[in-house]
Amino acid sequence: MSSANPTKGAKLQSSGPTRMQAFGSAFVSGGYTMYPVLLALVVLGAIVAPRFATSTNLINILEQVSVLGLTTIGLTFVVLIGRLDLSLEGVVGFAPMFAAVCLVPAAAGGFGIELPSWLGLFIALGVAGLIGVFNGFMVVRVGLNPFISTLGLLVLLRGGVLIVSNGRSIYSPGPALTYLGSAKLFGLPVSVLVFGLVALIVGLVFKYHRYGRALYAIGGNEDAARAAGINVDRVIWSAFVFAALLAGLAGVLMTGRLDSAVTTQGQGIIFSAFAAAVIGGVSLGGGRGTMVGLVSGVLLIGVINNLLTLAQVPSFYVQASTGAVIIIAAVLTTIASRRSSGVKTRT
Amino acid sequence: MENKRPIVEMRNISKTFGSTRALKGVDFTVMHGEVHALLGRNGAGKSTLVSTMSGLVASDTGTIRIADTEVVANGQPYAAKIRDDIAHVQQTPQLFNLLTVAENLFLENPSVQKRFGLVSHNRMRTQARALLEKWNMDIRAEALAGELGAGTRQLLEIMKALSRGVPVIILDEPTAALSNAEKHLLFEQVKALKALGISFIYISHHLDEVFEVADTVTILRDGLVVKEREAVGNLNVELIADLMMGEKTARSVRSDHTRYDAPALLRAIGVGIYPVAELGVDFQVQPGEIVALAGPVGGGKEALAMMLAGQLTPYKGKITGADGSLPTIGLVPTDRHASGYVGMLGVRENVAIGGLDLLSGRLGFINREKEASHVGHLATQTNVIASSLEQAVSQLSGGNQQKVVFARALCHNPQVVVALSPTRGVDVGAKEQLYALLRDLASKGLGVVVVSDEEDEIAQLANRVVIVFEGKLVAELRGDYTMKDLILRMEGVI
Numbered sequence: 001m002s003s004a005n006p007t008k009g010a011k012l013q014s015s016g017p018t019r020m021q022a023f024g025s026a027f028v029s030g031g032y033t034m035y036p037v038l039l040a041l042v043v044l045g046a047i048v049a050p051r052f053a054t055s056t057n058l059i060n061i062l063e064q065v066s067v068l069g070l071t072t073i074g075l076t077f078v079v080l081i082g083r084l085d086l087s088l089e090g091v092v093g094f095a096p097m098f099a100a101v102c103l104v105p106a107a108a109g110g111f112g113i114e115l116p117s118w119l120g121l122f123i124a125l126g127v128a129g130l131i132g133v134f135n136g137f138m139v140v141r142v143g144l145n146p147f148i149s150t151l152g153l154l155v156l157l158r159g160g161v162l163i164v165s166n167g168r169s170i171y172s173p174g175p176a177l178t179y180l181g182s183a184k185l186f187g188l189p190v191s192v193l194v195f196g197l198v199a200l201i202v203g204l205v206f207k208y209h210r211y212g213r214a215l216y217a218i219g220g221n222e223d224a225a226r227a228a229g230i231n232v233d234r235v236i237w238s239a240f241v242f243a244a245l246l247a248g249l250a251g252v253l254m255t256g257r258l259d260s261a262v263t264t265q266g267q268g269i270i271f272s273a274f275a276a277a278v279i280g281g282v283s284l285g286g287g288r289g290t291m292v293g294l295v296s297g298v299l300l301i302g303v304i305n306n307l308l309t310l311a312q313v314p315s316f317y318v319q320a321s322t323g324a325v326i327i328i329a330a331v332l333t334t335i336a337s338r339r340s341s342g343v344k345t346r347t
Numbered sequence: 348m349e350n351k352r353p354i355v356e357m358r359n360i361s362k363t364f365g366s367t368r369a370l371k372g373v374d375f376t377v378m379h380g381e382v383h384a385l386l387g388r389n390g391a392g393k394s395t396l397v398s399t400m401s402g403l404v405a406s407d408t409g410t411i412r413i414a415d416t417e418v419v420a421n422g423q424p425y426a427a428k429i430r431d432d433i434a435h436v437q438q439t440p441q442l443f444n445l446l447t448v449a450e451n452l453f454l455e456n457p458s459v460q461k462r463f464g465l466v467s468h469n470r471m472r473t474q475a476r477a478l479l480e481k482w483n484m485d486i487r488a489e490a491l492a493g494e495l496g497a498g499t500r501q502l503l504e505i506m507k508a509l510s511r512g513v514p515v516i517i518l519d520e521p522t523a524a525l526s527n528a529e530k531h532l533l534f535e536q537v538k539a540l541k542a543l544g545i546s547f548i549y550i551s552h553h554l555d556e557v558f559e560v561a562d563t564v565t566i567l568r569d570g571l572v573v574k575e576r577e578a579v580g581n582l583n584v585e586l587i588a589d590l591m592m593g594e595k596t597a598r599s600v601r602s603d604h605t606r607y608d609a610p611a612l613l614r615a616i617g618v619g620i621y622p623v624a625e626l627g628v629d630f631q632v633q634p635g636e637i638v639a640l641a642g643p644v645g646g647g648k649e650a651l652a653m654m655l656a657g658q659l660t661p662y663k664g665k666i667t668g669a670d671g672s673l674p675t676i677g678l679v680p681t682d683r684h685a686s687g688y689v690g691m692l693g694v695r696e697n698v699a700i701g702g703l704d705l706l707s708g709r710l711g712f713i714n715r716e717k718e719a720s721h722v723g724h725l726a727t728q729t730n731v732i733a734s735s736l737e738q739a740v741s742q743l744s745g746g747n748q749q750k751v752v753f754a755r756a757l758c759h760n761p762q763v764v765v766a767l768s769p770t771r772g773v774d775v776g777a778k779e780q781l782y783a784l785l786r787d788l789a790s791k792g793l794g795v796v797v798v799s800d801e802e803d804e805i806a807q808l809a810n811r812v813v814i815v816f817e818g819k820l821v822a823e824l825r826g827d828y829t830m831k832d833l834i835l836r837m838e839g840v841i
Contacts, residue, residue, distance in 0.1 A: 204712070208715070209713065210703035210704065210713060211711060213713065214703065217692065217696070217700045220690065220692055221689040221690065223680070223685055223686030224680075224686050224688055224700075225689070226658070227678050228678075228701045228755055229678075230700060230703070287689065287691050
């Protein structure tokens, strides 16, 4: 096994793509498609609404999207392997609620066990992790279609929130639960720092870690991944656990920002998460998507919501316009990726 | 009588798939009420020829006339024009698993259709029961096709074709999954229909069947007819084998690097290939040895290879290495599109997933320099030609895709390589490169297991050939076996 020039492996084909095409392809596959759109929106926003381009407002946007961002990152774990997890929305509500009722006294709506406050974060993440293990079990061992198993669990968790809380929100559940979502560090909300840090670490894992490679390989061709010796079942299972953990963390941030565990917490977030992922170029068919793109999707949704609010568009119209924007962005992303790679993707 | 006129007349049929010319201007005729056997080795063009006849594959050139329908072929689909004249039973049953036996049998049969496109389920069931009765089959008409055994499914497929009332029926390897009793049932039906003037085109790897049912034989070799319409009485096994083999055209020769004195790299001890196997099989691979597993489709050669590669758990017995621990094994799976490569990923990523743990550091992050040099090295070794290592594998030619799959299998520095159909759908040049690669690996002391249907391939590679049939190892060829030995064993004659 010796070779004169080991780094120069592939021989050059006569008709390679031009430099322009190569750039376009790298631009799209790297997940940068939506950044020009985002930039245009920010410029537009600065012109239209004077209050938009203030640092307070921009930080506010970041703070608002951090919950959605963490949920979307979690969702992307399972979408990359060609699965989906609707129950993440339930986790966002249930995990912090369960932790809260373990902490607060019975008079405030708790179980009455009044566990020490510092346990709050661990309980929330522990519950989320267990939910992920359950999802993985249902998909890998029982062999259920994740759409139906996680849909069932979503509805179950919605009910579960009402059961454990008796239908009432829990106020001031304790500093361990609320710190991440409410404190500030270096002038920035901790929630923004948490989102940034998680995005950075998971982004590196997706791109450079063997676990990330396994996710893409399984999403691209599960049988090939198996034949290559990847423990496919274990990766699928763990992806569901990571997804739920991140949704649990997102729920904790939300509880912190509101200083209470609300019974309706997280409702509808899974749709925004899917939208952000698709806008960011994550293929629902699996195997395609980057952290850079995902973040652009999350930011785009945040900026649009903020702009519509600042422009004093009536709230009914905000929701409808967000939906329209999602469809337009998804069309753009799909066309861009088809143009650049010649491969038809289902988004 | 119009019986003097052939029922099927095909002139100048040719078909090209990518860079391979499967048929090179073939003429083929079938008379009324004749069983016409089409013989030839794997890849000779038999299945392609019958597929152009039924329109499953559109011929590029020539004319096809079946009964009174005539088609001038130009590569465009024409199956719809001739579907009322011909039925084609393919090698693997094409049944709807979630429909019942009755529905499968009469799905497109006009006799159960009513007005407005409605279907009479009553009529369907009654007719299905009558048909099952006639064939002496003990299954319910309401059973789902997916629940049936392989032999029954094959018979159903044949029954469906025979009951359509068409004058020409193609049977492509109809007996591969049938038991002896089922075979004789089939032959009786074929003979009965023949007496009614129905014509059959019969493809089989079992020459004894050909001598039993066929009247006429045509032999193909490399996409050309080498013997046209010979009466079966004028032929014998030797003659047929010579005609199928032709001139010896081996482009490269096998070499033997087997280290017989060294301990075996990989052993199968009492391994059950089928769930019901009473006796397990024993098998071993020496360092430097290239062993071929051959035998009919469904005979268990692929299952054994997947068990050796650790992808399937043996029904009994065990797979073990020299000192009790398993060696590292690189797998080249049988269908590269289904399970070989990840099309949307680049060459580098595809190769690297074969050895992620070797290429990553303590925290599991990929060492990019190590990856680039290792993958680059493997790409050179396997001769991958791509615009860059980042090019998506789906954009490469078949031969290069297969080389990527080989590079991935080698990424983990395996001691044993298990390659299933290593050169399927690969052009001649790439084929030779892959053969040279496998021989080179063997010379370095790796054990190589090849599963193949191609005699040429086996003869050019294997130091030892093991024929797997019905879950058993039924024959073995070693060392200086001749091409003729090989063909006769693979065709199931001996």
